[in-house]
Amino acid sequence: MGVKNQTRQVEFVFLGFSGIPxxxxxxxxPFLAIYLVTVLGNLMIFTLIQLDSSLQSPMYYFLSHLACLDICISSVTVPKILVNFLYQQQTITYNQCLAQMFFLMSFTGTEAALLGVMAYDRYAAICKPLHYSHLMNTKVCAILAFAPWVWGFLDASLHTALSSKLYFCGSNQIHHIYCDLPPLMKISCNDVHINQLATHIASLFVGVAPFLFTILSYIFILSSILKIRSTTGKRKAFSTCASHLTVVIVYFGNGLLNYNPPDAGYSLEIDTLVSTMYCIIPPMLNPLIYSLRNKEVKGALKKVLECQGKLYILSQKQ
Structure with missing residues (x-):
């Protein structure tokens, strides 16, 4: 009991930025700027979807959930990093570490599943256009949107419960910039085989399955697009998928690097870069990708800005 009580009071030290004087x-x-761009960009996407009637479709409904997720993922990691910079100490308590890991795994697991759902939406729209309204009715959309949240939280609950059984009687230095399962297992002084087994099994369902489902969906989508005779129709179909496909490549590509390192592992500098690219940069890029490549989003933003401009002019005249 003495060891267990001591374990719950330990303070971890992040080494991710130790190589940078x-x-x-x-x-x-730079991290403050990234966080502000992430929050404001995703908040803009979410607000536009709620306000503009032309964006009331299943695709944008799922996009609003993705925007919320990106804000959540960034808010789990970056504020703590900023606080540590401010106080010039890269530390986190045991309870804060478990909480950070739980929410991070919840939100990233949810996003992986949601990207799969968004791929199915594009498949239904392009491959089954006559049945789209039935396949993606309001009830189905609500289930498909909230099921990934439940799935992500259940997965994170399992890993957090197993991690709470780990003991840290040796080094308290984490070779990372935030609390995640792999670096915690590395510094644990008891058997982690059950944790590793749970991680491998969960990765198949939380990471590999949504990725393969997304790839399979896009194989059918590409096959249907190639059958379209008109060049304009092909271009329009490609444009509706381009933003989502870009987000999928960025997210799953970085996830593969983060959770499947080489046997020799990464150097501390490379590991820090990979971690940043996985949990901090994509949430900032997603709203930029969707706003810059999507005519409907750009049109909605233009209407809002024009409306605000007219209101400002009227207020000045009065």
Whole structure:
């Protein structure tokens, strides 16, 4: 019991930025800028979808959930990083570490499943256009949108429960920039075979299955697009999928690097870069990808800005 009680009071030290002298000086503003762009960009996407009637379709309904997820993922990691920079100490308590890991795994697992759902939506729209309204009715959309959230939280609950049984009687230094399962298992001083087995099994259902489902959906989508005779029709079909496909490649590509490192492992610098690219950069890029490549989103943003401009002019005249 003495060891167990001591384990729950341990404070971990992040080593991710230890190779950068005076990192708190050089990295605070870039990370703050990334976080602000992430929150404001995704909040803009979410608000536009709620306000503009032309964006009331299943595709944008799922996109609004993706925007919320990106804000959540970034808010789990970046604020703590900023606080550590501010106080010039890369530390986190045991309870905070478990909480950070739980929410991070919940939101990233949810996003993987949601990207699969969005791929199915594109498949139904392009491959089954006559049945689309039936396949993606309001009830089905609600189930498909909220099921990934439940799936993500159940997966994270399992891993967090198993991680709470780990003991840390040796080094408290985490070779990472936030709390995640792999670096915690590395510094644990008891048997982690059950944790590793659960991680491998969960990765098949949470990571590999949505990715394969997405790839399979796009194989059918590409086959249907190639059958379209008109060049305009092909271009329109490609444009509706391009943004989502770009997000899928960025997300799953970085996830593969983060959770499947080579046997020799990464150096501390490469591991820090991979971690940043997985959980911090994609949530910032997603709203940029959807706003820059999507005519409907750009049109909705233009209407909102024009409306605000007219209101400002009227207020100035009064």
């Amino acid at each position: 005076n990192s708190h000086i050089y990295l605070f503003l």
